[in-house]
Amino acid sequence: MTDEFLQPWRRPAPLHPDEHLNSMVVRMARYGGMSVSDFRVKYLARKPGLDVAYDPRAIRRLSVIAGHDLDALLANSLLPRPDRATAEQTPWKRVAPGMLASDGAEPYARRAWSFRAFPCDLDTSEVLLKHCPRCRSVLRWDAVRIEICATCGFDLRNHPPSYWPSHEVADMRTIARGMGYGLLGAVPDAPIELPAPFDVLTPDEKLEALAWCAQLRGLIDRSGTEGSQKTAYLGLPIARSWPDPLHQIADLLTRQVKADFYGAFGTLLHHIRHKRPCSLNDAVVLEASKALDIARKTNSRPASATFPRQYLSLQVRRAPQPQLRKA
Numbered sequence: 001m002t003d004e005f006l007q008p009w010r011r012p013a014p015l016h017p018d019e020h021l022n023s024m025v026v027r028m029a030r031y032g033g034m035s036v037s038d039f040r041v042k043y044l045a046r047k048p049g050l051d052v053a054y055d056p057r058a059i060r061r062l063s064v065i066a067g068h069d070l071d072a073l074l075a076n077s078l079l080p081r082p083d084r085a086t087a088e089q090t091p092w093k094r095v096a097p098g099m100l101a102s103d104g105a106e107p108y109a110r111r112a113w114s115f116r117a118f119p120c121d122l123d124t125s126e127v128l129l130k131h132c133p134r135c136r137s138v139l140r141w142d143a144v145r146i147e148i149c150a151t152c153g154f155d156l157r158n159h160p161p162s163y164w165p166s167h168e169v170a171d172m173r174t175i176a177r178g179m180g181y182g183l184l185g186a187v188p189d190a191p192i193e194l195p196a197p198f199d200v201l202t203p204d205e206k207l208e209a210l211a212w213c214a215q216l217r218g219l220i221d222r223s224g225t226e227g228s229q230k231t232a233y234l235g236l237p238i239a240r241s242w243p244d245p246l247h248q249i250a251d252l253l254t255r256q257v258k259a260d261f262y263g264a265f266g267t268l269l270h271h272i273r274h275k276r277p278c279s280l281n282d283a284v285v286l287e288a289s290k291a292l293d294i295a296r297k298t299n300s301r302p303a304s305a306t307f308p309r310q311y312l313s314l315q316v317r318r319a320p321q322p323q324l325r326k327a
């Protein structure tokens with residue numbers, strides 16, 4: 001790149017160690033007096049709307065234009081690495097209005113706000129907005145400033161902040177440290193500590209297992225929680241108290257279908273096999289059969305006031321009936 005090419009960016013760009021690279025792109029486009037789309041296409045060789053944080057070539061160009069060390073920008077990127085979990089990102093912009101308001105003259109978007117696993121800011125617990133509170137449009141990266149809605153021009157800093165329950169944010173932080181992206185700044189990354197059989201899993205498998213545990217939690221509390229990275233933090237208490245939740249499900253299930261043990265076993269296997277990491281197969285099936293056996297013996301007694309009768313919202317799977325052949 002020639003000096004003439006870099007002329008609009010003689011002004012040095014601030015670099016925040018926790019900034020999303022798309023946020024820096026918005027700032028650089030404004031310094032250059034052009035739209036974000038034009039800047040991405042002409043200077044970063046990206047198509048409009050696509051994310052810069054995954055593209056090594058665009059990051060290299062950005063480091064030259066912004067005047068920052070390439071390694072510093074790569075550290076802020078979302079590029080995959082062997083020591084990182086494969087984390088799902090949101091393609092749209094999410095912001096914490098209260099934090100943008102406290103940033104002063106140059107608000108910026110944090111990298112951690114793009115992870116689907118976290119519905120709030122991990123430092124302050126402030127809930128992230130995905131839609132503009134005024135026009136309900138999805139927030140896009142091509143607004144002239146981070147704090148502005150690209151559709152209606154609303155200043156997002158004017159929206160009153162709300163906060164996520166702190167006990168759930170503590171579980172999100174544990175997951176964030178285990179994902180290996182350095183999302184908590186001063187607090188170093190660390191593996192997610194889980195009991196057997198989850199202890200031997202890779203970071204990717206642990207995320208998958210926590211999503212599966214969130215789904216099991218949805219069976220126990222009848223909330224119907226889906227298993228995904230978005231709900232993985234709800235699975236952390238389930239994984240930590242393993243195998244008690246499995247025994248709880250077996251117990252609830254045998255109360256529902258006391259007379260049909262094999263139907264209950266089939267139903268339980270169906271639910272525990274769904275979406276869990278394959279490496280857990282043997283350990284989980286063995287524990288499930290043990291849990292059902294214990295539950296069946298326990299539930300031969302009548303229900304008492306201290307052990308109330310309760311039901312799972314499960315569709316019991318019946319064993320297929322043999323097909324009779326016509327003579």
Ligand SMILES: [Zn+2]
Pocket residue numbers: 132133134135136137149150151152153154
């Ligand atoms: Zn709007």
